[in-house]
Amino acid sequence: MGKLIHFVHQSLDGFIEGPKGEFDWPRMGPELSAYSQELTGGDKVFLYGRVVWDMMAGYWPQAEQHSTHEHDLAFAPVWRAAPKVVVSRTLERADWNTRVIGENVVAELTALKDSGLTLLLFGGSELAGYLTEHGLIDEYRVFVHPVALGGGKPAFRPQQHRIGLELVESRVLDGEVVLLRHRPTPTD
Numbered sequence: 001m002g003k004l005i006h007f008v009h010q011s012l013d014g015f016i017e018g019p020k021g022e023f024d025w026p027r028m029g030p031e032l033s034a035y036s037q038e039l040t041g042g043d044k045v046f047l048y049g050r051v052v053w054d055m056m057a058g059y060w061p062q063a064e065q066h067s068t069h070e071h072d073l074a075f076a077p078v079w080r081a082a083p084k085v086v087v088s089r090t091l092e093r094a095d096w097n098t099r100v101i102g103e104n105v106v107a108e109l110t111a112l113k114d115s116g117l118t119l120l121l122f123g124g125s126e127l128a129g130y131l132t133e134h135g136l137i138d139e140y141r142v143f144v145h146p147v148a149l150g151g152g153k154p155a156f157r158p159q160q161h162r163i164g165l166e167l168v169e170s171r172v173l174d175g176e177v178v179l180l181r182h183r184p185t186p187t188d
Helices: 030-040 050-066 070-081 105-114 125-133
Strands: 003-011 015-017 044-049 084-087 098-101 118-122 139-145 165-173 177-184
Touching: 003 105, 003 125, 030 044, 030 070, 030 165, 044 050, 044 125, 050 070, 050 084, 084 105, 098 105, 105 118, 118 125, 139 165
Parallel strands: 003 118, 003 139, 044 084, 044 118, 084 098
Antiparallel strands: 003 015, 139 177, 165 177
């Protein structure tokens, strides 16, 4: 059986983007870059909601034209080659080896997990919240960066009920970014 991992960068005060939609604050040092490459390598399927998809598809296909950062240069070909899924009610098709799921989201993603695939959900609070409510996320990997944004889009939207988690790993990367890795605990 596969699993679904939520991979998200957030500020210390709990935001995934700043008040004006900024996402220029994550610190991608060598350790975090290596960890990210290890996590995204192999037979993973990259999973996005529409908003994050638009950001990713607008950057990674031509990342080498926009950046000389070694993380970007290493990840760009991985992103282009990886199979991707976008959950969207409005998007009908997408390029770059991408499947769009617009209906029966829980059933479709459950079938992918049941087939043995590991889905890696990148950021986004709406889709993450929806998948959390439906019990589809098997693991949360939250990278807390040393910045307080003072507002913006929260990493986690309010849930209908409490979700118990167990900490399975915590560590500091590059002396400044804290990884918090949690798994949901079984409900009673």
